Amino acid sequence: MTSYLFDAAYLIAAVLFILGLMALNSPKTARRGIFMAEIGMFMAVVGTLLRKEIVSFEWIIVGFIIGSLIGGAMAIWMPMTAMPQRIALSHSFGALAAALVGIVKYHEHAPNIDSALMAVVGFEVLLGSLTVTGSLMAFGKLQELIKGAPVVYKFQNISNIILFFGTVSLFIILIINPGLTALFYVIIAAGLLLGVLIVLPIGGADMPVVLALLNSYSGLAAAATGFAIDNKMLIIAGALDGASGFFLSMMMSKAMNRSFTNVLFGAVGSVKQNQAGEAGEKTVTSYTTEDVSYILENAQSVIIIPGYGMAVAQAQHVLQELASMLIARGTQVRYAIHPVAGRMPGHMNVLLAEANVPYDLLCEPDQINNDFPNTDVVIVVGANDVVNPAARYKKDSPLYGMPIFDADKARTIVILKRSLKAGFAGEDNELFYDKKTMMVFGDAKQSLMSLVQLLKENAPVLAN
Amino acid sequence: MNNSIFDSIYILILAGFVGYEVIRRVTPLLHTPLMSATNAISGISLVGSLVAAGSNQSFLSTLLGFIAVTASTINVVGGFMITDRMLRLFKRKEDNRP
Numbered sequence: 304m305t306s307y308l309f310d311a312a313y314l315i316a317a318v319l320f321i322l323g324l325m326a327l328n329s330p331k332t333a334r335r336g337i338f339m340a341e342i343g344m345f346m347a348v349v350g351t352l353l354r355k356e357i358v359s360f361e362w363i364i365v366g367f368i369i370g371s372l373i374g375g376a377m378a379i380w381m382p383m384t385a386m387p388q389r390i391a392l393s394h395s396f397g398a399l400a401a402a403l404v405g406i407v408k409y410h411e412h413a414p415n416i417d418s419a420l421m422a423v424v425g426f427e428v429l430l431g432s433l434t435v436t437g438s439l440m441a442f443g444k445l446q447e448l449i450k451g452a453p454v455v456y457k458f459q460n461i462s463n464i465i466l467f468f469g470t471v472s473l474f475i476i477l478i479i480n481p482g483l484t485a486l487f488y489v490i491i492a493a494g495l496l497l498g499v500l501i502v503l504p505i506g507g508a509d510m511p512v513v514l515a516l517l518n519s520y521s522g523l524a525a526a527a528t529g530f531a532i533d534n535k536m537l538i539i540a541g542a543l544d545g546a547s548g549f550f551l552s553m554m555m556s557k558a559m560n561r562s563f564t565n566v567l568f569g570a571v572g573s574v575k576q577n578q579a580g581e582a583g584e585k586t587v588t589s590y591t592t593e594d595v596s597y598i599l600e601n602a603q604s605v606i607i608i609p610g611y612g613m614a615v616a617q618a619q620h621v622l623q624e625l626a627s628m629l630i631a632r633g634t635q636v637r638y639a640i641h642p643v644a645g646r647m648p649g650h651m652n653v654l655l656a657e658a659n660v661p662y663d664l665l666c667e668p669d670q671i672n673n674d675f676p677n678t679d680v681v682i683v684v685g686a687n688d689v690v691n692p693a694a695r696y697k698k699d700s701p702l703y704g705m706p707i708f709d710a711d712k713a714r715t716i717v718i719l720k721r722s723l724k725a726g727f728a729g730e731d732n733e734l735f736y737d738k739k740t741m742m743v744f745g746d747a748k749q750s751l752m753s754l755v756q757l758l759k760e761n762a763p764v765l766a767n
Numbered sequence: 768m769n770n771s772i773f774d775s776i777y778i779l780i781l782a783g784f785v786g787y788e789v790i791r792r793v794t795p796l797l798h799t800p801l802m803s804a805t806n807a808i809s810g811i812s813l814v815g816s817l818v819a820a821g822s823n824q825s826f827l828s829t830l831l832g833f834i835a836v837t838a839s840t841i842n843v844v845g846g847f848m849i850t851d852r853m854l855r856l857f858k859r860k861e862d863n864r865p
Binding site for chain 1: 771772774775778779780782783784785786787789790791792793794795796797798799800801802803804805806807808809810811812813814815816817818819820821822823824825827828829831832833834835836837838839840841842843844845846847848849850851852853854855856857858859860
């Protein structure tokens, strides 16, 4: 009878997880959704603790306390700019838990473990160990503990593929002969090594895809745990996580104009600079912030396009100050957010929300792209590739086909940038040389502060 | 065993489809909170870790189970807290700001 009760608790938990994720379709319902997922988690944990297999609680309680302290501290003090690192780290924790549960399961049954269970446990441990080191590598690169640039060497792809298929073959041998304990550990070691080698050649700009992919792996590792301990709720939760990571990595590679395989095997970021000669012929007109302030004073509509450069310069708060000054003067101001604008999917929205930008001003490409021809001023802050018109027509460009903002169709384009350097894709941006474009060179935060100052002096808004 | 493994595969595949459809509808505005929420949910490996840590099978099982409980608690507690912290940042124009 009681076992039905536990099953019911798990079932309700699974339903609450799905409902919780559904509520994330709008910021209005999102917090309620997370609360539902929390209740689901609570029910699942309490339901498990009441099971009769669990006889001793001391280590569980110690684990709860240490885990809550570390997790809570990270949640409270981690700055929003460091969110990608935190996510990478927690993928690695999740995968570690899955892998360890797999090892315990193996020793519980070995050497008399049947092949089906061996396959499941092996999958869990292999995927888990791969995700542990892969995520730690991603964490290291994002935190700049390791060089962010792709590490490339001779025969890299071939040796990785050999290692991968070698591991798979060993795994098959282990499924047939589950008693080979040594082989079980060889597979764990191979998984750990694979995780490092897969992330090694991936550059900083491609990190969003890798993060999403690791999200998917850690979900699948959790689902495999569900297979191993025969718990359907775990399978559902893991599948949700896996699907989420899969969807996000597809979406991000589309937004970055890269195929999945290209990110994983291409050692991207090492794209050659092919427009060296062309840039010299064109002239750039450099403007001062004073010039820009006159334009802004008379603008009816403004669209701001922020890129990761804005976050690096910590300019989001000044940017919002400028935006609210313009709004107070009756100017329409919106933000255009490209999926690749941060270091992970949706990162830029969080950074701007933290700077008190109301979320109804944050627009996706589809929502805003038709409005550029009727826009007086576009301000590009620390972004480059996402406004490069070459993506629309230049067939030999690495950017070709990438969804971009039609910033070039606006009446005036203001670009705050340090230099004329090309973006991650290495493609020269012709928008810089456009007659309608006003280049303001220098640190984005300084330029924005000076703009705010000038607007205050030149045209003070009458107090209403 | 075989029968139940196929049941489980059915569940995995169906849940995968449900997940994909649900996630597709999540607004891109909230993709970062989505990632940290699914992260917290995948901390559900906690369920497996609890059994390993508390069932007194062997020293190894208790030790590894303990580490697993710690790691997944970090994800569950930290993941849900930070997701909520992020979601609290998202405000509309009309909402009063302090």
